[in-house]
Amino acid sequence: MSAKVGYRKERLDRGIKARTDDIFAISTYREILYLILPRVFVIAGLLIFPLLGDFTGVYWQNVIVITCTIALLALSWDLLHSVGLVSLGQAVFFGVGAYITGFLAQQFGLPPLVTIPLATVFGALVCTMLLYPVLRLRGVYFGLITFALPLLFMRIIETTKVLGGTEGMSGLPALPSIAISLYIIITITLVCVFGFQRLFETDYGLVLKAIKDNDRSVIAAGFNISWFKAQAVFIAALPATFAGAFLTHHYQFVGIPAFATDYSILPLASAIVGGPGSFFGAMLGAFLLVPLSELLRDLGTLRIVIYSVILLIFVVGLPEGLYPYLRRKYFQFERVVSMELEEGGK
């Protein structure tokens, strides 16, 4: 009996990965660098960028501000997704944050230093309370309601003419300078991405992840999952409302576009392209897609078509996303190994 020989690919952790898995094993600079270099690269790159103002020009500095905004929204989406809530309307968080800031700044003349934190926390609270009744919904229903909410807000503002109506509120106080804006939003983005990553390594994060995987067994384990989901929505809303509040002062304007589809579909596409579930992925996606969309600015709304197609390709063809792929290449290697095939096997 001669068994046929076939080949398959095998994936193994690199030696250095295995050695650096445990903190006690780190002994050489090479291993330490292997661990921290990717992080240092990201952090240093982002922190040095604002210093290169003369070289990059104000245009690209603005692009990075918008990129970070979308990255924050994508991080927020990713956190919700990690709890099993798929949002099709990140614009609702963004818009609520933006409008609260605009209202505070215009009505009470408060400086950005006060309005942004207030709008972030208060906006997140408002969003949590808005979504609390529907947190029990599973699957597509949560997506449907988040899809409808920004449109509802848009219509209500348009119809009742509250908060400036279709005109919006303009002439709001500006942030001191573009460099300061950049540092603020870059710092917040980095804090969020590393913070969320850390949060999901704690026991608390484990409960959140478990809710996505199997909510009923989490109930059976004696957790009040509605309460946990509400907390997750609050945490997820924070970066998104911050993004809204921040961009309001950056543009010195808030209006109906704050609830526009762009703020829903771009973060969604970023998170999916980068790889949902890993917060770095959401950030990576935003840093790929937003500058790309700036390069394609001349194409008008065709850009939205392009995002949609990219989104479709990734969600259908590469659901894993880019970040897990890169991560795998960094930590693992592949080799071809032979294997015996049984008679009639493939």
Add this chain to the structure above:
Amino acid sequence: MEASVLIFGLVNSATLMLVALGFSLIFGLSGVANLAHGGIYLFSGYVTWMLMNYLGVPFLLAVPLTIIIAGVLGALIYWVALKRVRGLHLSEVIATFAVGVAILELFRWMGFVTYEFTLPVFIKGSVDIAGVSIDYQRLLIIGIGLLLAFALWVFSRYTKMGLALRGMAQDEYTALSIGIDSDWAAALSMALGSAIAAIAAISILPLGIISINMGYEVLIMALAVSVVGGLESITGLVVASIILGFAKTITGTYFDPKWMEVIYLFALVLVLAIKPSGLFGKFKELEERV
């Protein structure tokens, strides 16, 4: 006044029902929340327009052609995209959402936004009923809506194909075990739903100009009706259309017409928050919330 509320309420209800039928059919039969519904609806409108204006196809031929093209598009969306993410509800939603936005924004980019984009009505003219002047097209919408709802009711209860699709919706594994092909059934339901969206588009769009934002609006209308009525029942669909249609008309007549469009969104959010299975939904009650 009352007569006009009654008649226009009926027209609005029929419009809503037509718009929602396709969406509700797909959701009820294959469990896919087809967020590309608005896209397919507008796509059909533009295809009819293009057939007539670019290729000079007569209206009577353009209509069946459009319905067939829309059906093929629906089946294609299933075979190309949805088949690979079948069962992953969230990916399905994101995929159809992406398709819908892509179609709508593509037409916006191509400049299909001006006043020349209108479809002809079937029969010109209007008639007076109880002192209210109403055009034939609006009356036809009522007729087409009722006819389609009835046809679907018969199809899903008394034909083998309809029964097979319903079986698939109720219990996929059992249906598979008695030889119903799951992919075939889902693709067919997508095709049917899209064809119905095309019928709705061809009958409703002649009432005004075709605009891109209609696509998003239609999706919201379809969602509202399907969710309020319960996602798998035709009775629920009819009742929800009547409730929302009259709510819309009454708001428009006695309050401010601006509030008319808010009604759907408000109803949608309210029903999802209180009774997500809708007024008439039954068998998904346990699954959709915890």
